[in-house]
Amino acid sequence: MFATLFLLATAVAASAAGITHVPANRFTFINMPTPLGLPCDLAVGPDGYVYTNYLLASKVARINPKTNEVTEFDIPYTTPLAPNSSLPTAGGVAFAPCVVRAGQDGNMYIATGLRNQLAKLDLKTFKVSVYTPPNALQPVGNLQLLNDMWGGPKDMFLSQSSANVIQAFNYKTHKFRTYQVPTPESNPFGMVYASDNALWFTETLGQKIGRLNVTSGEIQEFPVPVPTIDTPAVLRVETGGDMLWFTCFVSDSIGGINMNTHKFTNVPNTAPASALSVPSVDTLDRHGNIWFSTWTQNLLSYFKPGSTKQTHIAIPQTLVETPISLPFAMNVGIQYYGKEGKNRMYFTQSILNRVGYLDLEGSE
Ligand SMILES: *[C@@H]1O[C@H](CO)[C@@H](O)[C@H](O)[C@H]1NC(C)=O
Numbered sequence: 001m002f003a004t005l006f007l008l009a010t011a012v013a014a015s016a017a018g019i020t021h022v023p024a025n026r027f028t029f030i031n032m033p034t035p036l037g038l039p040c041d042l043a044v045g046p047d048g049y050v051y052t053n054y055l056l057a058s059k060v061a062r063i064n065p066k067t068n069e070v071t072e073f074d075i076p077y078t079t080p081l082a083p084n085s086s087l088p089t090a091g092g093v094a095f096a097p098c099v100v101r102a103g104q105d106g107n108m109y110i111a112t113g114l115r116n117q118l119a120k121l122d123l124k125t126f127k128v129s130v131y132t133p134p135n136a137l138q139p140v141g142n143l144q145l146l147n148d149m150w151g152g153p154k155d156m157f158l159s160q161s162s163a164n165v166i167q168a169f170n171y172k173t174h175k176f177r178t179y180q181v182p183t184p185e186s187n188p189f190g191m192v193y194a195s196d197n198a199l200w201f202t203e204t205l206g207q208k209i210g211r212l213n214v215t216s217g218e219i220q221e222f223p224v225p226v227p228t229i230d231t232p233a234v235l236r237v238e239t240g241g242d243m244l245w246f247t248c249f250v251s252d253s254i255g256g257i258n259m260n261t262h263k264f265t266n267v268p269n270t271a272p273a274s275a276l277s278v279p280s281v282d283t284l285d286r287h288g289n290i291w292f293s294t295w296t297q298n299l300l301s302y303f304k305p306g307s308t309k310q311t312h313i314a315i316p317q318t319l320v321e322t323p324i325s326l327p328f329a330m331n332v333g334i335q336y337y338g339k340e341g342k343n344r345m346y347f348t349q350s351i352l353n354r355v356g357y358l359d360l361e362g363s364e
């Protein structure tokens with residue numbers, strides 16, 4: 001409690017510069033065991049561990065939140081033509097995925113980037129299986145690392161950005177269903193299975209938010225008000241039972257859509273000189289704050305919906321904070337962690353090959 005007040009007080013004191021500095025000992029950094037692996041996305045597993053995937057290594061890593069110990073699991077190298085091969089990967093094949101998500105079947109799922117396959121880490125056996133979607137042979141499946149996944153009640157949903165489809169992988173049957181996005185070349189990307197039992201997703205190039213009825217297959221699309229909201233990207237936060245929030249690459253903002261009225265809200269990033277910061281991923285803490293990472297600025301930013309106040313916490317060991325932070329870290333993954341009596345904000349700094357976390361209340 002006192003620590004929370006201290007954090008708020010610090011925010012006020014530093015508001016002239018627009019960047020908040022908290023004591024560096026509230027940050028912990030975990031260097032990843034695979035050199036040049038480049039950790040990217042983050043997720044909390046049903047087992048209370050924190051998972052990260054690598055941009056440049058076919059592995060998924062799990063971090064023990066009590067000891068910070070890291071364990072890695074190899075993702076077998078298979079291709080659509082040789083689905084059962086498990087060639088050694090030499091630990092560094094550049095497939096450029098940036099997705100790890102928890103399935104509601106108790107397992108973790110990992111995207112494989114250009115390979116365009118779905119990997120599953122079974123949390124009982126720690127075996128990794130690789131599944132090939134039906135159209136994976138299309139060369140245009142996932143030409144960039146911009147795709148995402150979300151664990152629904154029965155299926156793991158995934159976007160194939162350049163193939164312009166959403167797919168559902170059934171946990172039990174291991175079969176894929178494919179949904180074509182109506183707008184051509186829309187680049188479907190971030191997604192969340194929302195409280196209205198529909199899958200909502202962003203269309204980064206189509207400049208729309210989509211809603212997929214997973215039973216009927218019907219897709220509704222809602223155009224975002226460009227340029228106020230431009231290039232909707234990662235959508236991972238729902239608040240108040242009716243609002244969904246997503247990062248916007250070009251408008252340097254967090255956009256919101258009301259699920260009932262389909263009205264948009266835009267919250268511009270107020271960090272100094274942030275025009276090229278590229279808000280990347282969002283996550284919700286237990287106090288209802290929406291946090292977001294920025295690709296080029298080494299900051300952890302948050303706001304509460306409805307409030308005009310925004311806080312931008314500097315990640316330590318940054319020499320230059322703005323407009324592009326140095327060292328250039330590539331901050332993409334950000335994930336709230338509220339298990340095991342902890343209250344932490346985890347984040348990745350890919351280029352620095354590390355995962356960090358901020359003790360939010362200074363109580364550890
Ligand atoms: C891959 O292995 C599965 C399970 O052992 C088998 O059913 C399938 O036929 C194999 N596929 C190929 C192409 O060898």
Ligand SMILES: *[C@@H]1O[C@H](CO)[C@@H](O)[C@H](O)[C@H]1NC(C)=O
Nearest residue numbers: 196197198213214215216218
């Ligand atoms: C999906 O569509 C069906 C058929 O139109 C409808 O009955 C159902 O309520 C819809 N579900 C959602 C979550 O919108």
